[in-house]
Amino acid sequence: MPDNKNFDKRKIKINEYLRNNMHPLTLDEMTDDLIVELELKTLHKRTVQEDIKFLKNSQNAPIKKRKIGKRTVWYYDDAKFSINEIPVDVDELLLLQKAVDIIAAMKTFSVSTNLQNIVWRLKQQRRLNYAATASFIQFETNENTAGYQYFDPIYEAIKDEAVLKITYQTFISDEQREFIIHPYLLKEYRNRWYVVCLIDEKKGITTFALDRINKLKNSSKPFKPNSSIDPEQYFQHVIGINRKQEDKPATIKIKVAPLQAAYFKTQPLHHTQKVIKTFKNGSVLMQYNLIVNLELRQLLLSFAGSINVIEPVGLGKEMEEMVKGIL
Template sequence: MNDDDLDAIRFATNTLIQFRDLPIFQQFDQALGKIADRLAVSPNLDTEGMDKYIQFESTPHASGSEHLAPLLQAIRERHGIRLCYTKFRADSDAVTHYTLHPYLLKEYRNRWYLLGWDADKQHIRTFGCDRIVTLDVQEGVRFQVEPSFKANDYFAHALGITVLGDAEPEDVRFECDTVLAKYLTTQPLHHSQTIVEEPNRHVVSLRVMPTFELLQWLQAHASEITMLKPTHIKHAVIQSLEKAIARQNQG
């Protein structure tokens, strides 16, 4: 790589970083930040021996990314698709066929997901791209996006990739100690998050759907938080912890 190549990379990176707050670039903010950090610590991109002093997170290749190009083209051109799909199930590796109108591609925790209108079930469904066995773009089938679907609003009340149909978001509240509160301040769980400091505790509030991803986070931090509301989520966390204790006691 010669000096002109390096200058081109630096120029492109600096240009993109100037616009990182624009909506069109916000989804790439983390990637742009990593590129900027690498240029900052090694302007000539010579990283030989650099891992003795600084190590970046190594993100594995996102499985299913080979389907992104044809799916994106189908979404843009409003072509229907057919999927052969296998779910993550312990009791079966059976393949299921779906006829879909593809609406949106979304990345979450280094996995790609497809949102599409299920023509048979008549509602929006989510599919992990890494579980797609075969993909057939039906160029002769055109569709119109359902008027009720707004890509920018669909995940507004979701913590993760799960959206519970027409369910309304709920007020979720828990208390935590100062250390966890500081972590949540620097990396909020959700855009609705607020943290109120009270004597000897911090109260965290969210306005979200009670999704699998929310329960998963609460369970993972159960030793650091006290659930305040709603009651049904508190009971779900307790039941999950009781199952975990019972399983560990079997060992």
């Protein structure tokens, strides 16, 4: 892309010149007109030629030239073409296609179909024809998981600051309850999606699993803006989704057996993980700054036999009791 602060202005004007098939201009004529229109002190014909080359190569503009007497004029072969109608260049379009491929690989977002259609239309306008390729991106997903149908309406409600009414049923009860929710955030944990919200029934932030929602519809109640949490900070010291607003992170230390040490180093349990000490036998002492919640306990329990919780002492004893209960 030409490195010039006036390039965008020149590009707009050059686009106008090239669209005027009835009165096409030469490079000299374009250069002279640009100097006047953009109030430039000077402009070289070579610069205009490079601008046209960029439009042709990077934005796939159908630029042609022909002789009219002694004049060599430049124009669009397609009079309907305009760079203003296609605000992305080829490289940006390829990047967009990559993003769509990644989203489509998740197989849980209906939005991917709409994005694919948009990219396809842009490719048609750009005259780009890419053959369909087999997917070479895979995520661990479960297409049959309930609740994904609520992702889009909840997303729209968050964006539009709208209130929703949901019918919800927990795993441990047959009773269905209705809640008026003010949604603030959609969060994923282990292939399950949750809506983080405020509910009219109580103060404080609440989370609902999308797969436990049985019904969802709009509510006419006024939306309560999020003044309670910063989503980035709220889950910064959390594994999973469960926490209370008053919860504080604790220093957690675990000793990892030699066979699991490499795994922990290359696949940290959390971004706060630090290696405090490496022992002669290959075991390591890890430290975390985390809120103790259900998901943390479940995660530590999955490594039973390979780790030993050193701190907090109470959590270590709790994990020992849980292991005994399993045995």
